Amino acid sequence: MPSVIAEDSVGIVNSQIYSHTQPFTLQCGTTLPSYELVYETYGALNENKSNAILICHALSGHHHAAGYHSMDEHKPGWWDTCIGPNKPIDTNLFYVVSVNNLGGCHGSTGPLTLDPETQKFYGPSFPSVLVRDWVVSQSHLADHLGIHKFAAIVGGSLGGMQALQWTIDFPERVHAALLIACAAKLSAQNIAFNEIARQAITTDPNFFAGRYVENSVKPSQGLMLARMIGHVTYLSDDGMRDRFGRELKSGDLSSGGGVEFQVESYLHYQGRAFSKHFDANTYVLMTKALDYFDPARETGDDLVATLAPVKAKFLVLSFSSDWRFPVDRSREIVNALIEARKNVAAAEIESDQGHDSFLLPIERYVRILRSYLIRVAGEVGK
Amino acid sequence: MPSVIAEDSVGIVNSQIYSHTQPFTLQCGTTLPSYELVYETYGALNENKSNAILICHALSGHHHAAGYHSMDEHKPGWWDTCIGPNKPIDTNLFYVVSVNNLGGCHGSTGPLTLDPETQKFYGPSFPSVLVRDWVVSQSHLADHLGIHKFAAIVGGSLGGMQALQWTIDFPERVHAALLIACAAKLSAQNIAFNEIARQAITTDPNFFAGRYVENSVKPSQGLMLARMIGHVTYLSDDGMRDRFGRELKSGDLSSGGGVEFQVESYLHYQGRAFSKHFDANTYVLMTKALDYFDPARETGDDLVATLAPVKAKFLVLSFSSDWRFPVDRSREIVNALIEARKNVAAAEIESDQGHDSFLLPIERYVRILRSYLIRVAGEVGK
Numbered sequence A, B: 001m002p003s004v005i006a007e008d009s010v011g012i013v014n015s016q017i018y019s020h021t022q023p024f025t026l027q028c029g030t031t032l033p034s035y036e037l038v039y040e041t042y043g044a045l046n047e048n049k050s051n052a053i054l055i056c057h058a059l060s061g062h063h064h065a066a067g068y069h070s071m072d073e074h075k076p077g078w079w080d081t082c083i084g085p086n087k088p089i090d091t092n093l094f095y096v097v098s099v100n101n102l103g104g105c106h107g108s109t110g111p112l113t114l115d116p117e118t119q120k121f122y123g124p125s126f127p128s129v130l131v132r133d134w135v136v137s138q139s140h141l142a143d144h145l146g147i148h149k150f151a152a153i154v155g156g157s158l159g160g161m162q163a164l165q166w167t168i169d170f171p172e173r174v175h176a177a178l179l180i181a182c183a184a185k186l187s188a189q190n191i192a193f194n195e196i197a198r199q200a201i202t203t204d205p206n207f208f209a210g211r212y213v214e215n216s217v218k219p220s221q222g223l224m225l226a227r228m229i230g231h232v233t234y235l236s237d238d239g240m241r242d243r244f245g246r247e248l249k250s251g252d253l254s255s256g257g258g259v260e261f262q263v264e265s266y267l268h269y270q271g272r273a274f275s276k277h278f279d280a281n282t283y284v285l286m287t288k289a290l291d292y293f294d295p296a297r298e299t300g301d302d303l304v305a306t307l308a309p310v311k312a313k314f315l316v317l318s319f320s321s322d323w324r325f326p327v328d329r330s331r332e333i334v335n336a337l338i339e340a341r342k343n344v345a346a347a348e349i350e351s352d353q354g355h356d357s358f359l360l361p362i363e364r365y366v367r368i369l370r371s372y373l374i375r376v377a378g379e380v381g382k
Helices: A131-145 A158-169 A188-204 A220-234 A237-243 A262-277 A280-292 A295-299 A303-307 A327-339 A354-361 A361-382 B131-145 B158-167 B188-202 B220-232 B235-241 B262-277 B282-291 B293-299 B303-307 B327-339 B354-359 B363-380
Strands: A016-020 A037-042 A051-056 A095-101 A152-156 A175-179 A249-250 A257-261 A313-319 A344-349 B018-019 B033-044 B052-056 B095-098 B152-154 B172-182 B249-254 B256-261 B313-319 B344-349
Touching: A037 A131, A037 A249, A037 B018, A051 A131, A051 A158, A051 B033, A051 B131, A095 A131, A095 B220, A131 A158, A131 A280, A152 A158, A152 A361, A158 A175, A158 A280, A158 A295, A158 A303, A175 A257, A175 B158, A175 B172, A188 A220, A188 A280, A188 B235, A188 B256, A188 B262, A220 A262, A220 A280, A220 B188, A249 A262, A249 B293, A257 B188, A257 B282, A262 B188, A280 B256, A295 A303, A303 A327, A313 A327, A313 A354, A313 A361, A327 A344, A327 B152, A327 B327, A344 A361, B018 B131, B033 B131, B052 B131, B052 B158, B095 B131, B131 B158, B131 B282, B152 B363, B158 B172, B158 B293, B172 B363, B188 B282, B220 B262, B220 B282, B220 B354, B249 B262, B256 B262, B293 B303, B303 B327, B313 B327, B313 B363, B327 B344, B344 B363
Parallel strands: A051 A095, A051 A152, A152 A175, A175 A313, A313 A344, B052 B095, B052 B152, B152 B172, B172 B313, B313 B344
Antiparallel strands: A016 A037, A037 A095, A249 A257, B018 B033, B033 B095, B249 B256
């Protein structure tokens, strides 16, 4: 709970709901009769409606990116380090829109929503959602807000994939795309870790083929395991060594009695906490969207050709110790953008915090973000 | 099934049992009233009993390292690429002893053994076993075989840790230690992956707090998950890219329908196969032995001091793409050995096969192994 809200916080924020009352046909062919997106905004939209930034969230993220919902809230939004007055994503300059994706579990239509046709929870019958579907649904929200073109679309990890897809599907609607710690497609290793997480969830005896809500249980063990796997891959070997080393929480290594390492205790805590507030069907759905993202597939794996129609300018950032989305994956995007003769700036940030770096206030990182966006503000008009 | 046994195979082999009929007190303080070790030997012991090589196995290994148990056996022993006449561990020169560790599930006394005191399966009550205990029990087997000093003790991964512990605890009994893809202690990341595997096993509803045998079930899902996690960490990102890429076994990425990637199918197969022949309590026990191994802890984290009494010569090998036991971990051992003024040779082998490289017939690797051991044969007398 914040006793005093800091000057560079967006303060107390309220979530809003966008209701799309028209049918929406997804890439998989299924039509949702309607849907809702929960979102937040920070800062003010200017008269030309040219200063909007869209924040796209990652696997476990949601719309609450900055500020507090109330004075009782324990922690601010998930990207509060970067969003606020005078912060890199400066709410004095920009109107920031942050949305919970379709299929999410924080208020947008998803597995926890009642299917209007059956009056049962969608649960596992919620249709497959692809990154492209998210982008289209976000464009509907933009229409609703009167935003024709975003000054910037910003995302880390899976969020960066959405920003990239935006530039391909709506070239006229993106001034700048900021792709942070992402990739043009997942590697086999990435898919493997996601599949292990899904296996952990779907083989939990409380999963009930996704119908756990009706059975008044939660596949908490499976979700906990999934999160522990994810969490280890978001950190780096060096970062974990510095933070935990081989410190013991209890026990004696020389006899092997009652040993618990600090790192074990930490992962249990993180896994348990996550399993309390996240929905298992959403986790499965979002990891699949990650796995299936592969925009260059349609042009025979030619990313340069895929990017040909793109009009946005790009900032591509990656982190030295990120092994889930290594700097090489960002370089592939940068190289393809250069070959496609696009406007691209890129930086590889030194950090030992792994994939999680994109959420942390690393000095060079936030300085680059801020500088780039100040230039964008100049280009689009405050 | 081998239709013809190759000339460089040790051929049909039989397992033997060593029965230790005296009580054996483990590091944890518990005393086993007796124990058995199952082992195999390949080649002939010379008159001086100076040409014996001990093979120490890794997490999921066992005593059957080379040859076939029968003409019906589908695959040869797990290190058949390296053990045999004219192979790197040359049975024309050496008498090779390969043992299943105490606590194992392939014939040595372990959780699947009846506790003579209670006449129940040990199961989860099998005492905690440390690397040091394995080394002592292996020394009892050596006594039984009349081997005072091994020409070489060879191990990859957890096997390398046993070889290292041998040189510390029995300096007079090891001529050469070959440490392959190992480390002087696990990192926080390593421990984290092991703990996730243990969680997967122990939270399987068929685990029954380790009493699954009495309940006539197996925690197969948990073991399968544990193996999938392990398997991904034994491969490299590049190796998986080359082998699986984003190839689909079924489905359509552009709609997200019925998608299964080849890498998912492969991991399911590997996990299921492993869960059929491995014991869950043994997996938990062995991962803990890995986690707890830390010989330098007794000298205040001073590996040089720990190695001071060592008399063996060393060959230390590591693989460029091994991120579970990276080359840096081997360098720590090499540097400590140099500073402790020991005889050490080392090589870092280029390979994109990750930690699993130590099991593969990589040309430079097997050439170095063979050359080194031919020199050892000259030193100890054939």
